[in-house]
Amino acid sequence: MNTQYVKGDCLFTKINKLTKQYEYLTEDIETEVVIVGGGVTGAVLGYYFTKNNINAVVLEKSRIAHGSTSITTSLLQYELDSNAMNLKQYTSIDNIIRSYKLGLKALDEIEEFINENGNACDFKKVDSFLYTAKDIEIKEIKQEYDIRNKAGFPVEFISKENNEFSFNVKAGVLSKGGGAQIDPYKYTQELFKVSCEKGLRVYENTEVVDVKYSENEVVVETIYGHKVKGKIIIVATGYNTNLFSERAFGTKTTTFNIATKPINNIEDIYKGVNVRDNEDPYNYLRTTTDNRIIIGGEDINFIPDISNEKLCNENYDKLEQRLKNLFPKLNIDIEYRYCGAFASTQDNLGFLGKDPKNSKLWYCLGYGANGILFSVLGGMMLSKLYSGEVNKDLKLFKVNRFDS
Numbered sequence: 509m510n511t512q513y514v515k516g517d518c519l520f521t522k523i524n525k526l527t528k529q530y531e532y533l534t535e536d537i538e539t540e541v542v543i544v545g546g547g548v549t550g551a552v553l554g555y556y557f558t559k560n561n562i563n564a565v566v567l568e569k570s571r572i573a574h575g576s577t578s579i580t581t582s583l584l585q586y587e588l589d590s591n592a593m594n595l596k597q598y599t600s601i602d603n604i605i606r607s608y609k610l611g612l613k614a615l616d617e618i619e620e621f622i623n624e625n626g627n628a629c630d631f632k633k634v635d636s637f638l639y640t641a642k643d644i645e646i647k648e649i650k651q652e653y654d655i656r657n658k659a660g661f662p663v664e665f666i667s668k669e670n671n672e673f674s675f676n677v678k679a680g681v682l683s684k685g686g687g688a689q690i691d692p693y694k695y696t697q698e699l700f701k702v703s704c705e706k707g708l709r710v711y712e713n714t715e716v717v718d719v720k721y722s723e724n725e726v727v728v729e730t731i732y733g734h735k736v737k738g739k740i741i742i743v744a745t746g747y748n749t750n751l752f753s754e755r756a757f758g759t760k761t762t763t764f765n766i767a768t769k770p771i772n773n774i775e776d777i778y779k780g781v782n783v784r785d786n787e788d789p790y791n792y793l794r795t796t797t798d799n800r801i802i803i804g805g806e807d808i809n810f811i812p813d814i815s816n817e818k819l820c821n822e823n824y825d826k827l828e829q830r831l832k833n834l835f836p837k838l839n840i841d842i843e844y845r846y847c848g849a850f851a852s853t854q855d856n857l858g859f860l861g862k863d864p865k866n867s868k869l870w871y872c873l874g875y876g877a878n879g880i881l882f883s884v885l886g887g888m889m890l891s892k893l894y895s896g897e898v899n900k901d902l903k904l905f906k907v908n909r910f911d912s
């Protein structure tokens with residue numbers, strides 16, 4: 509069966525113009541680092557390796573930013589998918605707090621990129637809000653607030669009494685400046701543009717079909733027979749890693765997103781905060797610079813071939829209903845519906861680093877709802893690792909951390 513990782517009309521690839529098309533590979537070439545995958549992760553890696561003067565090549569089998577990068581909600585926030593007390597069974601509170609701090613670091617890094625290169629990616633810093641509408645979950649949300657407050661994060665506890673949101677909130681944690689929104693398609697294109705000006709080479713329509721390892725090099729074979737020789741390969745292929753490893757990275761689900769048409773009076777009612785509810789599975793929502801709302805969630809067990817229109821429509825309808833219940837005063841008209849693969853891990857962190865059995869095979873896999881921030885951390889830490897600098901935080905993202 510042909511696995512389909514993305515389905516539907518994706519907001520970001522539909523509303524944005526194609527600014528640049530890259531050639532496919534027509535000759536054998538050499539480099540230091542071969543990055544496989546031209547989504548946001550490949551782009552971030554390309555940026556950091558080039559910035560650190562390391563020769564790199566990106567190979568993308570189809571088109572830039574048309575994989576999961578095209579369906580991501582791109583709601584950036586330092587907190588993880590689950591609350592600290594729920595994650596405690598898989599890791600320590602210290603590690604969770606450290607992950608939150610790394611999330612803030614990654615947000616700062618993106619902001620720095622924007623400050624240096626201009627805001628061509630609709631980047632906007634916002635607050636983020638985790639909430640529950642259920643009495644039974646008030647205690648859990650209060651605990652999450654206490655943990656973050658004690659660790660020094662700028663948070664405010666929201667209760668029924670001081671709730672200024674238009675929807676029903678029993679308890680919530682408002683993180684001041686704890687989030688951001690970005691257009692993932694524009695961000696990916698911009699990262700490649702900036703990096704190519706500094707020497708990164710990017711090839712579209714160039715599928716990697718085989719990899720051979722020897723003592724001193726990696727030889728990557730592409731679909732039309734041309735080879736790329738390098739010192740290491742980094743897998744940045746998102747939720748599809750089968751060609752490179754037999755390892756099962758994360759638990760796959762199929763997840764759904766819908767985006768509204770631009771809404772006129774949106775700012776009177778919804779002030780652009782990133783919102784996540786405490787349901788299981790959760791829903792999350794954000795706004796865009798052209799005043800749309802994107803809401804995502806309703807994850808179900810992974811379906812490799814998402815051809816079941818009825819199933820997709822049922823989940824899109826649930827999201828639409830949730831949105832309408834949250835904002836009954838807004839004139840909500842859905843314009844885009846799309847879905848695709850997603851993968852999460854027990855501790856909510858991605859995988860960054862070397863294969864335990866092959867030091868020439870590296871991974872940068874932004875699994876979990878903070879995938880984009882993990883990719884940024886991967887870019888920063890892996891480009892330093894290549895030059896021998898081991899960041900102690902890499903251990904949080906170790907590829908074999910769940911091996912028994």
Ligand SMILES: Cc1cc2nc3c(=O)[nH]c(=O)nc-3n(C[C@H](O)[C@H](O)[C@H](O)COP(=O)(O)OP(=O)(O)OC[C@H]3O[C@@H](n4cnc5c(N)ncnc54)[C@H](O)[C@@H]3O)c2cc1C
Nearest residue numbers: 545547548549569575576577580582583716746874879880
């Ligand atoms: C619905 C949804 C919502 C999400 N929401 C958020 C969010 O709000 N915030 C957040 O931070 N993260 C979010 N994530 C996670 C985030 O989107 C992902 O971490 C990110 O998009 C992954 O990007 P990527 O470049 O690793 O993968 P992709 O964009 O899938 O890119 C991988 C690329 O590799 C290419 N490829 C695969 N195999 C080969 C090969 N053999 N040769 C060459 N190329 C190959 C593919 O064609 C593809 O373009 C969400 C994910 C989904 C699915």
